[in-house]
Amino acid sequence: xxxxxxxxxxxxxxxxxxxxxxxxxxxxxxxxxxxxxxxxxxxxxxxxxxxxxxxxxxxxxxxxxxxxxxxxxxxxxxxxxxxxxxxxxxxxxxxxxxxxxxxxxxxxxxxxxxxxxxxxxxxxxxxxxxxxxxxxxxxxxxxxxxxxxxxxxxxxxxxxxxxxxxxxxxxxxxxxxxxxxxxxxxxxxxxxxxxxxxxxxxxxxxxxxxxxxxxxxxxxxxxxxxxxxxxxxxxxxxxxxxxxxxxxxxxxxxxxxxxxxxxxxxxxxxxxxxxxxxxxxxxxxxxxxxxxxxxxxxxxxxxxxxxxxxxxxxxxxxxxxxxxxxxxxxxxxxxxxxxxxxxxxxxxxxxxxxxxxxxxxxxxxxxxxxxxxxxxx
Numbered sequence: 424x425x426x427x428x429x430x431x432x433x434x435x436x437x438x439x440x441x442x443x444x445x446x447x448x449x450x451x452x453x454x455x456x457x458x459x460x461x462x463x464x465x466x467x468x469x470x471x472x473x474x475x476x477x478x479x480x481x482x483x484x485x486x487x488x489x490x491x492x493x494x495x496x497x498x499x500x501x502x503x504x505x506x507x508x509x510x511x512x513x514x515x516x517x518x519x520x521x522x523x524x525x526x527x528x529x530x531x532x533x534x535x536x537x538x539x540x541x542x543x544x545x546x547x548x549x550x551x552x553x554x555x556x557x558x559x560x561x562x563x564x565x566x567x568x569x570x571x572x573x574x575x576x577x578x579x580x581x582x583x584x585x586x587x588x589x590x591x592x593x594x595x596x597x598x599x600x601x602x603x604x605x606x607x608x609x610x611x612x613x614x615x616x617x618x619x620x621x622x623x624x625x626x627x628x629x630x631x632x633x634x635x636x637x638x639x640x641x642x643x644x645x646x647x648x649x650x651x652x653x654x655x656x657x658x659x660x661x662x663x664x665x666x667x668x669x670x671x672x673x674x675x676x677x678x679x680x681x682x683x684x685x686x687x688x689x690x691x692x693x694x695x696x697x698x699x700x701x702x703x704x705x706x707x708x709x710x711x712x713x714x715x716x717x718x719x720x721x722x723x724x725x726x727x728x729x730x731x732x733x734x735x736x737x738x739x740x741x742x743x744x745x746x747x748x749x750x751x752x753x754x755x756x757x758x759x760x761x762x763x764x765x766x767x768x769x770x771x772x773x774x775x776x777x778x779x780x781x782x783x784x785x786x787x788x789x790x791x792x793x794x795x796x797x798x799x800x
Contacts, residue, residue, distance in 0.1 A: 425733045425778045429620075430569050430597060430711060430769035435662070436622045442665035443624055446658040454655055455646065464657055471664035478667040479595070479614065479631055480605035487630045487647050488660050492596045493522045495615035495630035496563070498641055498651065499592040500526055502613070502632075503561035504533065505639035510558035514538060514589075516546045516575070517754035518568050523594060524750075527563070538564070543705035544573040544755045548580055555587035561612075562591045566598040570751045570767055571702035572711025574598070581611050590636070596620055600670040601708055602678055606631045618659065622771075623666030627659030673772070681770055682709035684779055688768060689714065691783035696790055701752060701765060710771060715764035716790055717797065724766050727789035733782055736767050 426434065435443075446467065452460035454468045472483045479486075489495045503509060513527050517537040527535050536554055539547050546564055555562070562584045567574045577593050584591040590612035595604050600621025606614050614631040618624055632638055632650065644652015689712055692698050701713040716724060721737035728735050748762035757765075768782070 425781060427768045427770055427774065427778075427782065428734045428736045429771040430572075430767065431736055432619045432625065433622045433771060434773070435619075435624055436666060436669055438669060439623050439662040439665045443658045443662040446661040450657065450661070454657060467661060468655060468657060471660045474664045474667045474671075475629055476631075478599065478604075478670055479616070479629075480607050481614075481631045482607075482634060484648070485606070485631050485634055487632055487650050488655060488663075489615075489628040489630055489651065490626055490656065491628040492594065492615045492617035492620075493526075493628075495613075495617075495628045496520075496523045496592070496594060497526050498630050499563070499613035499615060500530065500561065501641045502636075502638045503590060503592070504530065506560065506637050509560040512536065512557065512559045514551070514554055514559045514562045516540065516564045518544060518546070518570075518573075518751045519563065519565055520569060520594065520596070521750065523563065523565075533560075540754050542756050544568060544571045544702045544751065545705050546575050546580065548576050548583060551580060551583045552587065555584065555589050559589045562589055563594065564591070565594040565596070566604065567595075567602075567708050567711075568702075568751060569597050570749060570765070571713045571755075572597070572708035572769075573702040574602075574706040574708065577611075578609060581609050585610060597708060597711075600666070601681075601710060606633075612636050618663035618666055621666050621670055624659050624662035627656050627663050629663070677772055678709040681772060681774070684774055684776065685710060685712050685768075685770055687776070688712060688770075688779045688782065691779070692716075692786060695783065695787040697794065699761070701755065701757070710769050710774075712768045712770075713765055714768070715761060715766065716786070717794055718760050718764050719790060719793060719797070721764055721766045723793065724764075724786070724790065728782075728785065731781075731785045731789075733785060736769075737765060 452464040454464040472486045476483045476486045512534045514536045592613035595616045599616040612633045617628040642652040697717045699715045748759040752762035
């Protein structure tokens with residue numbers, strides 16, 4: 424199997440599996456207990472908090488463990504809106520993850536304002552000051568888009584938000600472990616991420632909360648410095664820490680090496696098939712390529728890939744009425760037919776040149792006849 428769907432989830436590292444197993448079998452006590460077994464678990468939790476904090480450039484006290492990035496996003500929205508006197512208004516980008524958009528839209532009595540993006544999929548930062556003139560409880564923008572891989576100008580947006588006195592949340596789910604990220608340097612109030620996007624386990628995420636920032640918990644309880652009730656998922660957190668250690672130890676050349684393979688994939692496909700690269704011309708995650716082969720429906724492409732044992736994904740979502748075009752590509756001005764043709768390849772450090780070559784050969788053999796038939800028709 425060739426796995427090129429790492430933006431959906433990544434394969435857990437052996438060290439991660441070992442850390443989860445050890446926590447389950449050797450360190451299974453409740454970290455809130457005062458006896459020796461509980462204190463050993465508490466130390467494991469503290470060590471993990473420090474390692475994850477280092478990965479994000481945050482202090483251990485700013486690390487709040489959650490069940491997922493989705494929960495972390497929900498906690499950030501809740502905390503921002505719970506500040507006394509906060510405007511009932513949220514500002515997000517038009518290309519945020521569907522989960523965050525749904526969370527924001529579900530807030531009763533809260534106005535949701537979407538920042539536009541240009542044709543490359545980059546948030547138009549110049550639009551923010553005028554929007555913030557009307558006030559907002561929070562600005563929330565992802566660091567890098569999950570579909571196109573386009574990296575967003577979060578530093579510039581954070582500066583503009585700070586100038587307007589509005590706190591900001593950054594969803595770093597796709598950026599974490601792939602490119603450096605510095606929570607402290609950005610100066611934002613919140614940042615969220617998920618372990619399973621950087622070769623950690625599913626079921627554990629993180630919300631970074633700026634030290635001293637007001638924070639109203641959504642779940643009562645003494646855990647996580649009274650910011651999130653419920654016994655901590657220590658096995659998941661231990662696995663998250665193992666994944667963070669691996670990311671911290673990765674060679675500085677790794678992103679460039681992955682980007683070189685991504686570029687080789689796109690060059691190879693463009694040489695043999697009609698290819699459109701979404702987000703071309705913008706800074707992108709080194710591992711992400713979102714493309715279309717003419718207007719050939721993505722489902723057709725993915726079926727041929729699956730038969731060859733190649734895993735990739737589509738930017739479209741299934742709905743009761745059929746396949747719905749990606750809201751990200753729509754925001755970029757892509758028409759629905761072209762958006763439904765989008766296929767996403769997301770590589771990892773495990774991807775090899777031989778795998779890239781096989782993908783190119785497989786698609787050339789499978790799609791060239793279909794595209795020729797479409798032209799003839």
